[in-house]
Amino acid sequence: MKKIVVRFCGDSGDGMQLTGNLFSSLSAILGHEISTLPDFPAEIRAPQGTLGGVSGFQLQLGSDVYTPGDKADVIVAMNAAALKVCTLGKHYHDHAIVIVDTDAFTDKDLEKAQYKTDNPFMELGIPETVQIVPVALTTLTKEALKDSGLDNKSMLKSRNMFAFGLICWLFDQPMDEAIHLLEDKFKKKPALIAPNTKVMVDGYNYGQNLALSINQIRLESSVEKNQKAGYYTSIAGNKATAWGLIAAAEKSGKRLFLGSYPITPATDIMHELAARKDVNVMVVQAEDEIAGVCTAIGAAFAGDLACTSTSGPGLSLKSEAIGLAVMAELPLVVIDVQRGGPSTGLPTKTEQTDLMQAIYGRNGECPAVVIAASTSANCFDFAYEACKLALENMTPVILMTDTYLANGTSLWRVPKLAELPVITPQSVPEELKGHYNPALRDERGVRYWAFPGMEGFEHRNIGLERDAEKGTISTNPENHERMVQARKAKIAQVVNQIPDLRVQGNASSDTILVGWGSTEGHLHAAADELNCALAQFNYIHPLPRNTREVLSQYKRLIVCELNTGQFAAYLRSQFPELPIEQYNETQGQPFAVERIVKYASK
Amino acid sequence: MQASDFKSDQYVRFCPGCGDHAICMALQKAMAQIGIPTHQVAVISGIGCSSRMPHYLNTYGFNTIHGRGGAIATGVKTSHPELTVWQMSGDGDCLAIGGNHFIHEIRRNVDLNVCMFNNRIYGLTKGQYSPTSPKGFVSKSSPFGTVERPFIPAELVLGARGTFFARTLDVDVPTTVDCLVAAQQHKGASIVECLVNCVIFNNGTHAWIADREQRAEHSIILKHGEKMLFGANNDKGLAVEIDPKTFVPRIIVVAADDPRVLVHDAHQQDPTLHRLLALMGQEDHDLPVALGVIRNVEAETYDEAVNKQIADVRANAKAKTFDELTATLETVYKE
Numbered sequence: 031m032k033k034i035v036v037r038f039c040g041d042s043g044d045g046m047q048l049t050g051n052l053f054s055s056l057s058a059i060l061g062h063e064i065s066t067l068p069d070f071p072a073e074i075r076a077p078q079g080t081l082g083g084v085s086g087f088q089l090q091l092g093s094d095v096y097t098p099g100d101k102a103d104v105i106v107a108m109n110a111a112a113l114k115v116c117t118l119g120k121h122y123h124d125h126a127i128v129i130v131d132t133d134a135f136t137d138k139d140l141e142k143a144q145y146k147t148d149n150p151f152m153e154l155g156i157p158e159t160v161q162i163v164p165v166a167l168t169t170l171t172k173e174a175l176k177d178s179g180l181d182n183k184s185m186l187k188s189r190n191m192f193a194f195g196l197i198c199w200l201f202d203q204p205m206d207e208a209i210h211l212l213e214d215k216f217k218k219k220p221a222l223i224a225p226n227t228k229v230m231v232d233g234y235n236y237g238q239n240l241a242l243s244i245n246q247i248r249l250e251s252s253v254e255k256n257q258k259a260g261y262y263t264s265i266a267g268n269k270a271t272a273w274g275l276i277a278a279a280e281k282s283g284k285r286l287f288l289g290s291y292p293i294t295p296a297t298d299i300m301h302e303l304a305a306r307k308d309v310n311v312m313v314v315q316a317e318d319e320i321a322g323v324c325t326a327i328g329a330a331f332a333g334d335l336a337c338t339s340t341s342g343p344g345l346s347l348k349s350e351a352i353g354l355a356v357m358a359e360l361p362l363v364v365i366d367v368q369r370g371g372p373s374t375g376l377p378t379k380t381e382q383t384d385l386m387q388a389i390y391g392r393n394g395e396c397p398a399v400v401i402a403a404s405t406s407a408n409c410f411d412f413a414y415e416a417c418k419l420a421l422e423n424m425t426p427v428i429l430m431t432d433t434y435l436a437n438g439t440s441l442w443r444v445p446k447l448a449e450l451p452v453i454t455p456q457s458v459p460e461e462l463k464g465h466y467n468p469a470l471r472d473e474r475g476v477r478y479w480a481f482p483g484m485e486g487f488e489h490r491n492i493g494l495e496r497d498a499e500k501g502t503i504s505t506n507p508e509n510h511e512r513m514v515q516a517r518k519a520k521i522a523q524v525v526n527q528i529p530d531l532r533v534q535g536n537a538s539s540d541t542i543l544v545g546w547g548s549t550e551g552h553l554h555a556a557a558d559e560l561n562c563a564l565a566q567f568n569y570i571h572p573l574p575r576n577t578r579e580v581l582s583q584y585k586r587l588i589v590c591e592l593n594t595g596q597f598a599a600y601l602r603s604q605f606p607e608l609p610i611e612q613y614n615e616t617q618g619q620p621f622a623v624e625r626i627v628k629y630a631s632k
Numbered sequence: 633m634q635a636s637d638f639k640s641d642q643y644v645r646f647c648p649g650c651g652d653h654a655i656c657m658a659l660q661k662a663m664a665q666i667g668i669p670t671h672q673v674a675v676i677s678g679i680g681c682s683s684r685m686p687h688y689l690n691t692y693g694f695n696t697i698h699g700r701g702g703a704i705a706t707g708v709k710t711s712h713p714e715l716t717v718w719q720m721s722g723d724g725d726c727l728a729i730g731g732n733h734f735i736h737e738i739r740r741n742v743d744l745n746v747c748m749f750n751n752r753i754y755g756l757t758k759g760q761y762s763p764t765s766p767k768g769f770v771s772k773s774s775p776f777g778t779v780e781r782p783f784i785p786a787e788l789v790l791g792a793r794g795t796f797f798a799r800t801l802d803v804d805v806p807t808t809v810d811c812l813v814a815a816q817q818h819k820g821a822s823i824v825e826c827l828v829n830c831v832i833f834n835n836g837t838h839a840w841i842a843d844r845e846q847r848a849e850h851s852i853i854l855k856h857g858e859k860m861l862f863g864a865n866n867d868k869g870l871a872v873e874i875d876p877k878t879f880v881p882r883i884i885v886v887a888a889d890d891p892r893v894l895v896h897d898a899h900q901q902d903p904t905l906h907r908l909l910a911l912m913g914q915e916d917h918d919l920p921v922a923l924g925v926i927r928n929v930e931a932e933t934y935d936e937a938v939n940k941q942i943a944d945v946r947a948n949a950k951a952k953t954f955d956e957l958t959a960t961l962e963t964v965y966k967e
Binding site: 055058059060061210211214215257259260261262263273276279280285287289306307308309310311312314316317318320321324325327328329330331332333334336350353358443444445446447481482483484485486487488490491492493494502503519569 | 639642669670671672673674676679686687690691692693694695696697700703704705706707708709710711712714715732733736929938939941942945946948949951952953954955957958961963964965966967
């Protein structure tokens with residue numbers, strides 16, 4: 031077997047995210063490719079045992095893994111509500127293995143999960159082809175811990191570890207690596223290591239000794255053809271983003287400054303960076319979104335690598351200040367971890383609906399660079415790239431990720447700083463000392479960066495229009511037009527620094543799927559099935575130089591997006607001659623490969 | 633250094649007769665007196681008449697967007713605490729659109745010197761009432777008079793746990809210079825309320841104390857360690873009296889030789905008396921308006937604390953570089 035999809039689901043308090051993350055890390059360490067999809071309710075703690083409180087974690091592991099999978103092959107359902115949510119949500123195949131905790135199907139559990147009969151399996155109409163594996167998880171966990179001296183409540187908290195152990199057995203994953211991971215996970219709470227390890231190992235042995243009526247699943251170890259040799263680990267998108275910023279700061283010789291305000295699903299970037307004082311990161315948790323970006327602009331004015339992290343509502347609030355950074359021509363990295371909108375919308379769900387806001391959502395002619403990451407792991411690369419483009423072009427760069435990338439994990443090849451591209455901030459040449467002004471540009475049209483503390487470069491920067499020669503306030507009509515063009519040209523020349531668009535899949539097909547950002551995995555898998563081409567954009571504004579040349583080769587262009595057609599509209603505005611067709615979903619969930627295939631097969 | 637060292641080459645575009653001219657001059661004098669070189673000074677402003685100030689100072693300057701000067705200045709100072717950072721703002725920029733940043737820079741005690749120009753009007757947008765316009769004030773946006781209660785800036789500063797508050801008057805340049813120098817010397821958020829006249833849209837708003845003949849009777853310049861005396865002949869003093877029934881303290885005017893005359897203690901941590909003094913003459917005119925440094929106490933600054941925490945963590949950190957950090961990850965080697 032090449033790849034398989036597993037879904038852990040249970041109550042919010044059952045530790046499903048932890049279990050999923052541990053299993054992902056273990057799978058990555060064992061050399062599998064992974065892609066994960068945490069799917070949790072917005073409520074911190076919904077009433078226990080209810081449908082609203084079900085938390086899920088899906089992952090695909092193996093080789094040629096591009097997505098967390100449309101449907102699971104193996105399900106662990108920790109209670110009756112979880113089974114119901116998974117079944118009604120069509121989260122698993124007709125031939126799936128469904129492991130259920132039989133202790134969590136009491137009358138009371140069934141009532142809380144709003145079953146009408148006392149036979150949940152019949153009531154849900156689960157087909158006979160599905161293999162139900164009943165395990166008395168709760169009883170077995172208590173049994174495992176009977177000598178631990180823990181109280182009943184504490185014992186029950188380890189149920190997820192029994193399930194984890196059992197899944198490890200199912201996939202024939204070695205216990206010693208799992209124990210090592212657990213020790214690392216609980217290193218700050220050492221008292222928890224022993225009981226959790228005991229339960230996990232008992233779960234594993236339960237599978238082994240009782241020879242459950244299911245066969246172990248052996249995955250071919252994945253040696254990816256295009257993969258570079260090196261050290262690999264699993265990483266979530268938000269952490270990868272944070273580390274990309276850290277790497278760029280060190281490479282550029284600038285101190286990293288993050289001004290931010292808590293907002294789902296971006297906050298983990300701030301959490302990670304706030305914990306990284308060891309590598310000299312400064313984080314200001316500001317009083318609001320506006321202050322988040324404004325403190326960053328202050329730090330950029332003062333010569334730091336300045337960033338702000340947010341989600342859609344925060345991007346709206348930051349619009350005016352991003353315009354200031356465009357006008358003042360300061361380097362600034364804005365990370366937008368998109369979520370379902372508009373307004374407060376679906377804070378924990380994924381969507382690609384901020385694209386137009388990122389490209390155009392500011393007053394005036396206000397061009398900025400917009401790029402998008404397309405896997406959890408390459409959030410690192412594009413965060414790094416955002417910093418590089420900002421520092422070298424004296425401009426705000428908006429990096430688009432989303433809930434799916436941010437919370438999901440994928441396999442990441444850990445780079446060394448030395449192998450990352452050089453970053454050369456646009457520092458002012460020493461010979462301009464004494465006659466510097468903030469309008470002076472190099473031959474690319476990029477102005478020079480001088481900041482407080484540098485003797486002989488004192489100047490006044492402004493959000494007002496400035497004179498193209500002297501850098502002082504100007505309301506002259508011709509000057510304004512000249513400056514509008516200068517700012518536009520500065521962003522346009524970034525095209526010289528970005529790679530050409532690369533076609534994936536069957537390039538000679540008549541059909542090409544077109545996407546941007548986080549949909550790459552799903553579109554890649556769909557293109558494979560359809561045997562068609564795929565163009566996935568990471569560079570949105572400016573677009574790669576060969577975009578027209580590539581796209582004009584196809585008879586059928588299907589732009590697939592998790593919005594109502596923002597990138598499609600953008601492409602139409604740039605290339606009106608292209609016959610653009612669009613496929614869109616706005617359900618707060620990633621694409622399902624089968625739906626794209628079905629649509630494109632029409 | 634000379635005041636001229638701090639003059640930029642820009643033509644000063646405040647209206648003729650505007651109080652901002654005087655503050656600009658006082659700033660240049662104060663900066664020369666402080667003696668910090670121009671390249672180590674950053675002056676941040678938002679939008680409004682007063683926010684033009686950075687253009688007229690030969691330091692680093694950043695004239696930003698409306699209300700956000702406080703947040704941007706916080707970013708400059710926190711990231712680079714070695715710089716001297718000033719913020720130029722007005723009653724609209726600071727107390728209306730920028731109110732949130734204003735109270736939080738004070739709460740955090742960021743080491744900034746904030747000049748808050750209070751002319752009780754929106755001048756640059758040509759005459760709308762501001763958060764400090766008195767109730768009933770008639771303006772273009774309140775043709776029948778405002779129905780709003782105004783802010784008293786000092787009260788807001790103290791409510792946000794401010795460590796420094798001074799008040800000065802455009803026409804009193806020496807007191808302004810003293811206040812600005814004291815603001816720079818104070819570590820933490822130093823708020824200087826500069827009462828300025830808007831000659832075009834709100835002429836005479838501070839006339840009660842600005843008129844030379846009345847000033848001595850209607851204002852008092854507080855100096856730390858000195859008796860609180862005022863009046864044309866310095867014949868009046870201030871004392872505090874506690875109402876025996878309600879226990880509410882209030883300031884009263886007594887004769888200069890009365891033993892109850894207070895001695896000003898700007899360094900007192902308890903803000904009770906500072907508040908009473910700062911509120912004098914704000915809502916009605918029965919007591920003189922306090923000018924000078926009213927409150928000046930020490931507390932840890934945000935910029936210092938943030939940088940210290942980073943230094944402390946780094947001193948004991950195992951991984952201090954990106955490569956050292958990634959080496960702590962659990963990884964697998966793949967050929």
